[in-house]
């Protein structure tokens with residue numbers, strides 16, 4: 001395992017600043033995700049850590065080893081960085097058996113045959129593919145193929161594992177179980193992981209910390225809880241989880257929301273025109289007639305919750321109520337809304 005230090009790394013593609021002054025310290029044994037919408041620069045940043053892409057400026061250290069510094073004219077190629085990598089497409093070689101796929105990184109290093117055999121079988125065992133060594137990739141499911149790629153990335157015991165949307169070709173159920181498998185494996189091997197995804201649920205479920213990117217720029221680095229509960233800005237609040245945005249006015253210790261006729265306590269460091277951001281699960285429905293009143297427009301039963309659209313003075317508010325106490329209500333009914341938490345951003 002290794003610490004990764006990234007200092008003000010910038011990458012240009014012509015006029016496009018794909019990555020803009022990216023800095024982060026990834027700790028030994030940490031699971032760090034880079035999360036953001038398509039085109040925000042996350043793959044480019046990962047490829048620069050791997051050595052598949054050259055930065056225009058800034059420095060990257062893996063452990064004590066300075067692997068990239070255009071200013072100092074230093075650039076270590078991927079094979080000198082001791083990393084394992086798994087990409088979105090399975091990228092296993094179809095004409096090679098599972099064993100040969102996984103053994104390949106050891107073979108090109110010229111390691112003795114019996115050691116290759118031992119380490120390859122160990123890696124297959126780690127990803128629960130013992131017994132599959134002689135199969136061809138075409139005889140495996142998508143999830144199994146991705147495990148072959150994972151075993152191949154781990155077989156040379158890398159100090160750093162880089163994963164680029166490795167689960168996005170799998171179906172929802174498999175994706176969820178693979179999340180746990182990758183996380184378990186990472187804990188067991190204590191390897192540092194950098195994981196690129198646009199799927200916030202995936203990042204939330206696996207990461208120690210998440211770097212949220214937007215248009216090449218880091219917006220926030222924090223634990224899953226921090227980025228969800230205290231997003232640094234409106235873009236993050238919108239990208240991570242669901243949110244209702246409503247025009248508001250920030251006052252000292254409170255926020256006033258004219259369309260709801262409501263003033264709620266709130267912590268913010270500015271006053272004046274603002275946007276109140278309220279997650280659907282921060283609102284519950286009530287029969288209390290003193291509460292803000294609205295009319296049900298739409299109701300979707302989700303099994304473990306009800307997803308409501310409520311019209312309040314012309315604005316549609318989304319409410320996801322787990323308790324679903326009022327699930328007998330339907331379109332056209334009047335209900336009360338209780339607001340448990342509000343986030344406030346400058347307009």
Ligand SMILES: Nc1ncnc2c1ncn2[C@@H]1O[C@H](COP(=O)(O)OP(=O)(O)OP(=O)(O)O)[C@@H](O)[C@H]1O
Nearest residue numbers: 013016018036037038039040041042043044045198
């Ligand atoms: N080889 C390239 N040549 C020119 N532009 C590129 C190249 N690779 C990436 N870009 C541009 O750099 C920006 C960042 O791309 P990048 O692939 O890093 O984004 P991403 O966040 O990983 O997106 P996705 O989730 O869609 O893979 C985009 O505007 C993209 O068009």
